[in-house]
Amino acid sequence: MCGITGIFAFNLVGKFNKIHITAATISLERRGPDHQDTYFDEFVGLGHRRLSIIDTSSEAHQPMWDETKRYCIVFNGEIFNYAELRKELEAKGITFTSHSDTEVLLKLYIHQKEKCLHKLNGFFAFCIYDKQEQSFFVARDRYGIKPLLYLFDEDKFIFSSEMKTILHYGIEKKLDYSSLYTYLQLNYIPAPDTIFENVKKLLPGHYITVKNRKLTVAQWYKIPYNSDTSESNNISYNDAKAKISKLLETAVQRRLVADVPVGAFLSGGIDSSIITGLASKHKPDLHTFSIGFKDEKFFDETDYARLVAKHFNTEHTVFSLTNNDLYAHVNNILNYIDEPFADSSAINVYILSKETRKHATVALSGDGADELLAGYNKHAAFHRLINKGVKEKAIESLLPLWKLMPQSRSNPLSNVARQLVRFGEGARLSTPERYWRWASYATESNVETLLSETSRQHLDQQLYNTRKSELLRHLGDKHTINDILMTDMEVVLSNDMLTKVDLMSMANGLEVRVPFLDYELVNFIFTLPSHYKINDKIRKRILQDTYRDLLPKELYNRPKKGFEVPLLKWFKREMRSLILDDLLSKEFIESQGIFSLSEIQKLKQQLFSSNPGDVHARIWALIVFQWWWKKYFK
Structure with a gap:
């Protein structure tokens, strides 16, 4: 590396x-x-x-x-x-x-x-x-x-x-x-x-x-995928499980070869727990690492990580952090980013990598499993719309009601309201536009109004549309979950998830290896029908079933947690002055000429209201861009 x-x-x-x-x-x-x-x-x-x-x-x-x-x-x-x-x-x-x-x-x-x-x-x-x-x-x-x-x-x-x-x-x-x-x-x-x-x-x-x-x-390479062929594949479920088990174990073994210390990230979720379990079979002295959030119990998974570490008898280290610990690294991360990139969970990956590097030079991770095997909320939402029933129609029809409810990622109830709004909005769109909406934090109309008149004149709408169409080329009105996953592999995985891990791990001189992305495993998984990966009750179905005898039973039927940071709290406290008096100040916005001052004011007003919704993600994107712009242009 x-x-x-x-x-x-x-x-x-x-x-x-x-x-x-x-x-x-x-x-x-x-x-x-x-x-x-x-x-x-x-x-x-x-x-x-x-x-x-x-x-x-x-x-x-x-x-x-x-x-x-x-x-x-x-x-x-x-x-x-x-x-x-x-x-x-x-x-x-x-x-x-x-x-x-x-x-x-x-x-x-x-x-x-x-x-x-x-x-x-x-x-x-x-x-x-x-x-x-x-x-x-x-x-x-x-x-x-x-x-x-x-x-x-x-x-x-x-x-x-x-x-x-x-x-x-x-x-x-x-x-x-x-x-x-x-x-x-x-x-x-x-x-x-x-x-x-x-x-x-x-x-x-x-x-x-x-x-x-x-x-x-x-x-020179593309995933050998054909939607019709994969959906009609008659390989038995048990044979597919056996093949996945063999391919993934081989992938993990390959990634243990090094002349320096090798460890593993362990969040306590299914994916990293599987990698840890397989690695510990071939490396008895495996050292595992996780981070916990003292102030954010909703996002803290360290109890599960400790459970898995004990189950596989790994040497386990938990880096337990407060919000102040997280915030202390923000400036370093913003300084390192050399192209606007605003996945806020990069902060967690940066700190995890920084602390892990004190003990190991290489770490295995569970990245890629969600995109390969339908692990995200949006995959469940697409599955529900593909198999649309009375419940889904009711959620869509009640969209005006959901919009009246407080929406935020900060607590379970407001997060459900946020998800209902996104589902209802997406349900009314075509498949490509639905995917784009669910992959986005802002709509095209949101962004158009956010840009200044000068910026809009510079925008080549035809070029943008061509680029967008190319990214969504696998999606049509008739689509399967596998088509969604293929788009995820090409859009989300490589440009967001893998970029995040590469940037933040290499900022700390740590190599991260991803067994789920062994090409032999990926090629095989994309030959499997969608229903092997997701149904009405379970996501990553075949992966979870393959390793039920390997993992602690407590990991099953537990809610999936995001790898998130408390942006909203920071914005309202520690970063308030940076937002109001510097990066999004009236003077900076006017002198820069890229954004509409009135729209920036509306976003700031929403941010500090009692119903911020997803605006903190949009504000973070602006903070990252403004910090980057000052560094490279001002």
């Missing part, structure tokens, strides 16, 4: 940007605290920051060259099946000078070029420079676990693990208003777009070739 960057200059103008390679590499220090090195030639610069996981010796440092000095690699990630791949290569007479997965990847590419990607089991973003051919080959893993941003123009090609590194090359910063429009709805910006017009994210499962001043992007 590391940070990578590089530049390919096409002319003298591009070569001028190349002088920034060292500073750009230094900016990745938190991703790779163990070693730094760079390579330069007339037109190319490559930089690498290393977090040593496999083969911690200097022989595994990067940039790494093959023995002919033709090929050079900078690599971020892990290849879990590198030992098997190495044996295959050695059988063909290929020799190695290190014990690293990096060298295996380099040699595999040399002999198989882009076809090597299909053999890789792991997560990665890497660039291989062919000095003889004068070309770059840049690739990203199947699901976007590792980030890869790039800029391409007539003068140069630049890539990096982080936006802040791209900015170190002195590029023009031009706001993409279509991305801003999307961000203010979703609280994140989906790939391939970024907050800047000229910077893109390489889509998961894609690669880039740069040669002769031309850039080519190609897709």
